[in-house]
Amino acid sequence: xxxxxxxxxxxxxxxxxxxxxxxxxxxxxxxxxxxxxxxxxxxxxxxxxxxxxxxxxxxxxxxxxxxxxxxxxxxxxxxxxxxxxxxxxxxxxxxxxxxxxxxxxxxxxxxxxxxxxxxxxxxxxxxxxxxxxxxxxxxxxxxxxxxxxxxxxxxxxxxxxxxxxxxxxxxxxxxxxxxxxxxxxxxxxxxxxxxxxxxxxxxxxxxxxxxxxxxxxxxxxxxxxxxxxxxxxxxxxxxxxxxxxxxxxxxxxxxxxxxxxxxxxxxxxxxxxxxxxxxxxxxxxxxxxxxxxxxxxxxxxxxxxxxxxxxxxxxxxxxxxxxxxxxxxxxxxxxxxxxxxxxxxxxxx
Amino acid sequence: xxxxxxxxxxxxxxxxxxxxxxxxxxxxxxxxxxxxxxxxxxxxxxxxxxxxxxxxxxxxxxxxxxxxxxxxxxxxxxxxxxxxxxxxxxxxxxxxxxxxxxxxxxxxxxxxxxxxxxxxxxxxxxxxxxxxxxxxxxxxxxxxxxxxxxxxxxxxxxxxxxxxxxxxxxxxxxxxxxxxxxxxxxxxxxxxxxxxxxxxxxxxxxxxxxxxxxxxxxxxxxxxxxxxxxxxxxxxxxxxxxxxxxxxxxxxxxxxxxxxxxxxxxxxxxxxxxxxxxxxxxxxxxxxxxxxxxxxxxxxxxxxxxxxxxxxxxxxxxxxxxxxxxxxxxxxxxxxxxxxxxxxxxxxxxxxxxxxxxxxxxxxxxxxxxxxxxxxxxxxxxxxxxxxxxxxxxxxxxxxxxxxxxxxxxxxxxxxxxxxxxxxxxxxxxxxxxxxxxxxxxxxxxxxxxxxxxxxxxxxxxxxxxxxxxxxxxxxxxxxxxxxxxxxxxxxxxxxxxxxxxxxxxxxx
Numbered sequence: 098x099x100x101x102x103x104x105x106x107x108x109x110x111x112x113x114x115x116x117x118x119x120x121x122x123x124x125x126x127x128x129x130x131x132x133x134x135x136x137x138x139x140x141x142x143x144x145x146x147x148x149x150x151x152x153x154x155x156x157x158x159x160x161x162x163x164x165x166x167x168x169x170x171x172x173x174x175x176x177x178x179x180x181x182x183x184x185x186x187x188x189x190x191x192x193x194x195x196x197x198x199x200x201x202x203x204x205x206x207x208x209x210x211x212x213x214x215x216x217x218x219x220x221x222x223x224x225x226x227x228x229x230x231x232x233x234x235x236x237x238x239x240x241x242x243x244x245x246x247x248x249x250x251x252x253x254x255x256x257x258x259x260x261x262x263x264x265x266x267x268x269x270x271x272x273x274x275x276x277x278x279x280x281x282x283x284x285x286x287x288x289x290x291x292x293x294x295x296x297x298x299x300x301x302x303x304x305x306x307x308x309x310x311x312x313x314x315x316x317x318x319x320x321x322x323x324x325x326x327x328x329x330x331x332x333x334x335x336x337x338x339x340x341x342x343x344x345x346x347x348x349x350x351x352x353x354x355x356x357x358x359x360x361x362x363x364x365x366x367x368x369x370x371x372x373x374x375x376x377x378x379x380x381x382x383x384x385x386x387x388x389x390x391x392x393x394x395x396x397x398x399x400x401x402x403x404x405x406x407x408x409x410x411x412x413x414x415x416x417x418x419x420x421x422x423x424x425x426x427x428x429x430x431x432x433x434x435x436x437x438x439x440x441x442x443x444x445x446x
Numbered sequence: 447x448x449x450x451x452x453x454x455x456x457x458x459x460x461x462x463x464x465x466x467x468x469x470x471x472x473x474x475x476x477x478x479x480x481x482x483x484x485x486x487x488x489x490x491x492x493x494x495x496x497x498x499x500x501x502x503x504x505x506x507x508x509x510x511x512x513x514x515x516x517x518x519x520x521x522x523x524x525x526x527x528x529x530x531x532x533x534x535x536x537x538x539x540x541x542x543x544x545x546x547x548x549x550x551x552x553x554x555x556x557x558x559x560x561x562x563x564x565x566x567x568x569x570x571x572x573x574x575x576x577x578x579x580x581x582x583x584x585x586x587x588x589x590x591x592x593x594x595x596x597x598x599x600x601x602x603x604x605x606x607x608x609x610x611x612x613x614x615x616x617x618x619x620x621x622x623x624x625x626x627x628x629x630x631x632x633x634x635x636x637x638x639x640x641x642x643x644x645x646x647x648x649x650x651x652x653x654x655x656x657x658x659x660x661x662x663x664x665x666x667x668x669x670x671x672x673x674x675x676x677x678x679x680x681x682x683x684x685x686x687x688x689x690x691x692x693x694x695x696x697x698x699x700x701x702x703x704x705x706x707x708x709x710x711x712x713x714x715x716x717x718x719x720x721x722x723x724x725x726x727x728x729x730x731x732x733x734x735x736x737x738x739x740x741x742x743x744x745x746x747x748x749x750x751x752x753x754x755x756x757x758x759x760x761x762x763x764x765x766x767x768x769x770x771x772x773x774x775x776x777x778x779x780x781x782x783x784x785x786x787x788x789x790x791x792x793x794x795x796x797x798x799x800x801x802x803x804x805x806x807x808x809x810x811x812x813x814x815x816x817x818x819x820x821x822x823x824x825x826x827x828x829x830x831x832x833x834x835x836x837x838x839x840x841x842x843x844x845x846x847x848x849x850x851x852x853x854x855x856x857x858x859x860x861x862x863x864x865x866x867x868x869x870x871x872x873x874x875x876x877x878x879x880x881x882x883x884x885x886x887x888x889x890x891x892x893x894x895x896x897x898x899x900x901x902x903x904x905x906x907x908x909x910x911x912x913x914x915x916x917x918x919x920x921x922x923x924x925x926x927x928x929x930x931x932x933x934x935x936x937x938x939x940x941x942x943x944x945x946x947x948x949x950x951x952x953x954x955x
Contacts (some may be wrong), residue, residue, distance in 0.1 A: 101460040102460060132745060197891060284935065314816050314817050315806050315809075315812055316816065318806060319806075322792050322799075322803070323796060325793070326788065327790065328788050328789050329792045329803075331805035332808030333750065333806075333807055334774075334803075335803075336772070383669040444460075
């Protein structure tokens with residue numbers, strides 16, 4: 098049995114490979130559901146129902162997918178250039194921190210200016226956090242996986258200090274949280290009685306812009322070339338280091354936006370549980386989307402369905418909600434394998 | 447009874463039939479050349495023999511017995527292989543390398559005295575002199591090869607396979623190797639000699655087996671063959687190479703004066719020492735030398751990939767202070783890198799994207815200075831595919847799916863279409879088939895006739911003698927004076943390659 102490169106890939110295969118992968122993934126996970134002593138089809142039904150089955154479910158899923166689109170884009174942009182930014186979680190908190198700092202009374206502007214200002218601050222804060230890791234990488238060849246990952250913990254501890262100390266809201270009755278963002282800075286909800294806010298529009302716009310930049314500009318070309326072959330890119334005259342620095346700033350900025358939209362669209366103030374690991378889930382979102390910005394939107398939505406649906410599945414059938422993590426993990430593996438089969442075929446001897 | 451018998455060997459890699467029904471029989475004491483172009487299936491066949499690969503069909507007999515398909519069996523049957531890339535441990539001595547693997551792991555002590563006596567006898571007998579106590583890292587490439595051969599003979603091999611053994615040798619070292627091989631064959635050793643160099647075959651072998659596209663296309667006795675017969679058997683048709691007509695040189699395009707480089711920390715490649723050279727318009731200057739003697743750094747310097755540490759570098763009359771790939775591209779330098787796959791192309795990108803790589807850096811083929819003008823990029827690429835006869839499925843073909851020759855055409859297309867004033871070509875025909883070699887050489891010759899100055903680096907003296915107007919020899923990062931290609935004999939050049947550059951600043955040898 099051996100793998101063989103496909104010289105051309107039929108279109109139907111590209112289309113159905115991820116679908117087939119999902120079916121395989123769900124079949125594999127049904128073993129766990131049976132193990133948890135629950136009926137498989139009822140369980141998946143509950144999951145689907147909880148994620149998509151009602152207006153409330155859809156709204157929950159959409160609002161959950163907003164930060165995932167941002168962090169997914171952040172990862173997709175960076176990974177394209179082989180800049181392994183594992184620090185989206187930290188950049189997300191930095192963005193949120195900047196939004197709360199500027200937006201909780203320091204400056205008051207009408208919403209039309211206030212919202213862009215907060216977003217700009219979030220982008221800058223998220224990007225700035227990556228400056229040190231990227232310069233360490235380009236100038237001293239320090240591995241960015243280590244530096245960006247460890248920065249997450251530093252940022253979280255710093256946020257913890259700030260919300261217990263200097264930035265603690267005196268009116269919070271002792272809870273460790275910051276003051277709320279003023280009304281002018283809050284992202285208005287898109288639909289009545291739902292938690293889906295303006296951030297969704299921004300996330301979709303960000304995805305389209307990222308796609309355009311990656312696909313049609315010389316910068317997109319350079320950032321792809323740098324990721325695929327650093328030496329040849331250098332030989333082509335592409336400013337390799339500058340490209341990586343720009344990519345990292347964009348990546349950090351997008352992750353920062355996730356923080357801004359969560360804090361200004363959903364929570365209103367900053368606490369330590371702002372993100373249940375959106376930064377890390379962003380990696381999964383991007384991998385599932387094959388680092389394609391438009392794919393990120395779809396995969397973020399899918400992952401949100403699974404997470405939101407799994408919550409209600411676990412309530413209905415009394416099985417652990419952690420199953421959502423397993424489903425997402427297995428799906429990513431299956432999709433990666435199926436993508437391999439669009440490029441290779443198996444030949445049996 | 448033949449010592450070695452290959453019967454109907456076939457091997458398939460994916461869609462590629464690397465070996466097709468190859469049958470070959472060898473007698474004791476024979477030196478047989480396995481001739482073929484790159485990709486003809488020579489190395490695959492030998493790897494099957496040595497047990498690295500398993501054949502899809504066919505069988506191998508050694509002394510009448512079927513050879514099981516694994517390396518250990520091949521070694522036990524007395525098959526030894528000297529690979530193109532040596533397999534020696536740098537941090538061990540010659541002695542240790544040779545006995546490595548011949549002693550039991552559970553032996554209480556090593557019988558060094560006996561081993562070294564045996565080694566001494568062997569090296570004496572076959573003229574393979576070597577200091578057995580030296581560390582391998584201190585040896586020259588020629589000496590390392592001797593260690594590889596000794597390693598094989600030490601194990602009492604009956605069949606010795608040499609894969610392109612002369613690629614890393616000076617002409618003198620090659621002579622020495624050949625006389626050792628003749629001695630070995632007189633003792634009854636069967637030698638298989640893999641090569642694509644015709645004159646080597648004529649001087650050392652008894653019989654030639656020619657492979658083309660995985661098939662055995664013929665066997666001839668060496669005494670009945672000549673270069674033309676062999677070349678036609680190998681390629682399958684007549685190949686016409688460019689001819690060199692003398693031309694009046696023009697202005698100086700590149701001038702290096704006393705250039706030295708210092709590598710980055712931990713870099714292992716040989717650095718440049720006091721390099722002085724000139725390339726003029728209408729001139730092809732060849733750099734001769736055994737691979738790994740500073741040619742890479744010279745090419746990288748002229749490609750803008752590294753900085754010089756001292757000395758001055760002039761390009762078209764302007765002094766270069768800060769060297770970079772972009773500045774070289776801006777000034778119209780065509781660069782053909784040694785390693786096509788790692789520097790020449792971004793393999794996963796499309797053909798058209800590779801063809802406009804340098805153009806984009808110059809901000810050409812763009813809209814508003816930031817977006818790719820895909821329409822003109824595609825048109826441009828289609829034109830180049832036509833002009834340079836790049837065989838591909840279209841502009842959207844993935845670059846690394848092209849053959850070596852077509853990748854080289856892609857690189858030529860990208861650089862030569864700009865009508866460059868200076869071309870630096872590092873081993874532009876290495877690993878290509880004869881048809882592509884002729885094509886690349888013709889393109890370079892045409893560029894020279896149009897007025898480009900060319901610096902051509904190669905390890906193949908024959909190639910340089912046919913292409914170049916003038917030659918310089920590099921050894922250990924130093925360079926000789928320039929001389930006319932016709933003015934020195936091959937053996938004189940060989941001595942220079944070994945370090946006798948005849949200049950003041952070479953302290954070696």
